[in-house]
Amino acid sequence: MMGRTLYDKIWDDHVVATRADGTALIFIDRHLIHEVTTPQAFEGLRVAGRRVRRPDLTLAVPDHNVPTNNRFAAIADPESAEQVRLLEANCRDFGIEHIAMNAAEQGIVHVIGPEQGFTLPGVTMVCGDSHTATHGAFGALAFGIGTSEVEHVFATQTLLLRKSANMRVTVDGALGFSVSAKDVALAIIGAIGTGGGTGHVIEYAGDVVRYLSMEGRMTLCNMAIESGARAGLVAPDEKTFDYVKGRPRAPTGADWDAALHWWRTLPGDADARFDREVVLRGDEIAPLVTWGTSPEDVAPITGVVPSLESFEAHKRAAVEKSLAYMGLTPGMRLEDVAVENIFIGSCTNSRIEDLRAAAAVAKGRRVASNVRQALVVPGSGLVKRQAEAEGLDTIFIEAGFDWREPGCSMCLGMNPDKVPAGERCASTSNRNFVGRQGPGARTHLLSPAMAAAAAVTGRLTDVRQLVTA
Numbered sequence: 373m374m375g376r377t378l379y380d381k382i383w384d385d386h387v388v389a390t391r392a393d394g395t396a397l398i399f400i401d402r403h404l405i406h407e408v409t410t411p412q413a414f415e416g417l418r419v420a421g422r423r424v425r426r427p428d429l430t431l432a433v434p435d436h437n438v439p440t441n442n443r444f445a446a447i448a449d450p451e452s453a454e455q456v457r458l459l460e461a462n463c464r465d466f467g468i469e470h471i472a473m474n475a476a477e478q479g480i481v482h483v484i485g486p487e488q489g490f491t492l493p494g495v496t497m498v499c500g501d502s503h504t505a506t507h508g509a510f511g512a513l514a515f516g517i518g519t520s521e522v523e524h525v526f527a528t529q530t531l532l533l534r535k536s537a538n539m540r541v542t543v544d545g546a547l548g549f550s551v552s553a554k555d556v557a558l559a560i561i562g563a564i565g566t567g568g569g570t571g572h573v574i575e576y577a578g579d580v581v582r583y584l585s586m587e588g589r590m591t592l593c594n595m596a597i598e599s600g601a602r603a604g605l606v607a608p609d610e611k612t613f614d615y616v617k618g619r620p621r622a623p624t625g626a627d628w629d630a631a632l633h634w635w636r637t638l639p640g641d642a643d644a645r646f647d648r649e650v651v652l653r654g655d656e657i658a659p660l661v662t663w664g665t666s667p668e669d670v671a672p673i674t675g676v677v678p679s680l681e682s683f684e685a686h687k688r689a690a691v692e693k694s695l696a697y698m699g700l701t702p703g704m705r706l707e708d709v710a711v712e713n714i715f716i717g718s719c720t721n722s723r724i725e726d727l728r729a730a731a732a733v734a735k736g737r738r739v740a741s742n743v744r745q746a747l748v749v750p751g752s753g754l755v756k757r758q759a760e761a762e763g764l765d766t767i768f769i770e771a772g773f774d775w776r777e778p779g780c781s782m783c784l785g786m787n788p789d790k791v792p793a794g795e796r797c798a799s800t801s802n803r804n805f806v807g808r809q810g811p812g813a814r815t816h817l818l819s820p821a822m823a824a825a826a827a828v829t830g831r832l833t834d835v836r837q838l839v840t841a
């Protein structure tokens with residue numbers, strides 16, 4: 373038998389039935405849900421007179437619409453308030469565990485899954501949310517689904533799927549000083565483009581990926597979707613198992629031993645074949661920022677806004693449009709771009725290590741006077757509590773940052789945290805699309821350390837000038 377990849381193994385383990393047309397019915401081990409993509413799915417169940425088949429494999433949390441301040445006041449926007457209310461009511465009606473907005477464990481769905489030990493190696497995991505790829509960091513096959521599929525999983529705990537192709541992205545060598553998982557994620561998308569992973573599940577491999585912490589691997593897998601991939605994966609190893617062990621929903625006792633035994637068999641076989649291979653060198657990755665309205669529009673912070681001529685002819689019109697939206701001109705030094713807003717948060721970069729990296733830069737410095745909002749939004753209540761125990765909140769507050777409650781916040785304009793039209797934001801999130809952080813907002817994606825550097829200088833800045841090795 374030919375060697376199998378990690379993806380092949382998880383897939384094979386979950387096939388319930390195969391059909392003549394090449395699709396397969398796949399069992400879903402874990403279903404995360406949030407308030408945005410579930411109301412219609414629950415309604416569909418009601419109309420059909422169905423129950424949720426496996427409420428015990430389902431976990432709910434509100435995140436997109438929750439305000440990150442004034443948590444105990446009513447949510448001002450009626451639509452947001454209704455979505456959050458509906459999630460709770462539907463979970464009560466259908467017997468699903470719901471982490472309430474003001475619970476200590478609340479947070480962004482992709483932060484709380486791993487934190488709670490709900491995310492495990494080898495499982496299939498879905499959520500009505502594109503950044504479900506994050507959980508692939510544990511060697512779980514995790515991907516986003518649409519609302520009608522959410523209903524299908526509710527009703528049957530399965531999905532009808534067509535298998536993707538196998539792709540491997542290897543990042544060899546080591547990362548330079550102040551270069552983080554976010555820079556690796558951006559470098560990969562810059563190299564392969566937003567369509568580079570289409571039709572594939574990407575396994576991230578190589579020394580750089582092995583060396584990354586679980587937090588870093590989550591950042592990397594989080595952005596798999598921005599390269600068009602169905603999912604991102606990292607083979608589980610001892611670091612993975614150490615992270616999972618002792619989490620509230622992780623297996624214990626004999627179950628743990630059995631799980632560990634199985635998890636160790638998951639990494640791909642040495643002779644497994646990938647349909648596509650891409651190799652990057654870690655030492656060639658600099659701290660990166662985006663200059664355009666697509667996550668593939670990346671450049672080293674030491675660089676300039678690219679010229680139209682540097683693109684293939686068919687791309688130039690789009691680049692021109694994107695630069696006009698961003699208010700940038702070719703040849704402009706990226707370090708000369710002033711920013712009025714800073715966002716440190718999102719399911720890409722709101723975990724404890726992200727906050728530590730940002731705090732290390734912010735410590736003893738002040739947010740620049742041209743910066744009007746500098747938000748630090750922990751990914752969950754538990755991250756917030758940990759950060760406070762370490763005194764990170766004090767560092768941020770003394771530097772002039774705004775220390776908030778957990779949620780999606782300024783990552784997208786579904787709650788009160790928005791970037792005003794025409795203003796720029798140095799943001800640790802994953803999407804710089806037109807209007808993503810508010811109508812007319814201009815987003816520059818970067819790492820937490822780079823966002824903190826931008827906050828204290830008031831412009832995009834090479835963090836390596838502020839911190840020494």
Ligand SMILES: CC(C)[C@H](C(=O)O)[C@@H](O)C(=O)O
Binds near residue numbers: 436500501502503784
């Ligand atoms: C609102 C939700 C469905 C959406 C997603 O699917 O990703 C959001 O989380 C995002 O990041 O754009």
Ligand code: SF4
Binds near residue numbers: 436482503779780784
């Ligand atoms: S933090 Fe941003 S990317 Fe992540 S789930 Fe929320 S809105 Fe989507």
